[in-house]
Amino acid sequence: MRRSEFLRAVDAEFGSRxxxxxxxxxxxxxxxxxxxxxxxxxxxxxxxxxxxxxxxxVPLERRHGAGRLEPRRR
Incomplete structure (x- = not known):
């Protein structure tokens, strides 16, 4: 995860907060x-x-965040 992905994940999860x-x-x-x-x-x-x-x-199902739009496929 890069810093930009982290910031994107924070924005997506928490919005203005x-x-x-x-x-x-x-x-x-x-x-x-x-x-x-x-x-x-x-x-x-x-x-x-x-x-x-x-x-x-944050609920487990939303922690994949990591700046990605969807969780990684395995």
Whole structure:
């Protein structure tokens, strides 16, 4: 997952609240950093996306997000 895909997934899931969540919500699994701080520290965007989904209680069926329009086919 790239940073642009992360931001697209945040926008798709959270809409206008997305930018506030990325800059203000502290994510415990990421060492008490916000998503923005974690991105700047080099944490993988997919790890940040999943931590954000857990913290915001996004249902499992929507966590594939990852900036893609549909989940990957296996």
């Amino acid at each position: 997305g930018s506030s969540l990325v800059s203000d919500l502290v994510l415990t699994p990421l060492g008490g950093r916000t998503a923005e701080e974690a991105l700047d520290a080099g944490v993988q965007p997919r790890d940040i996306w999943l931590a954000l989904c857990v913290e915001a209680e």
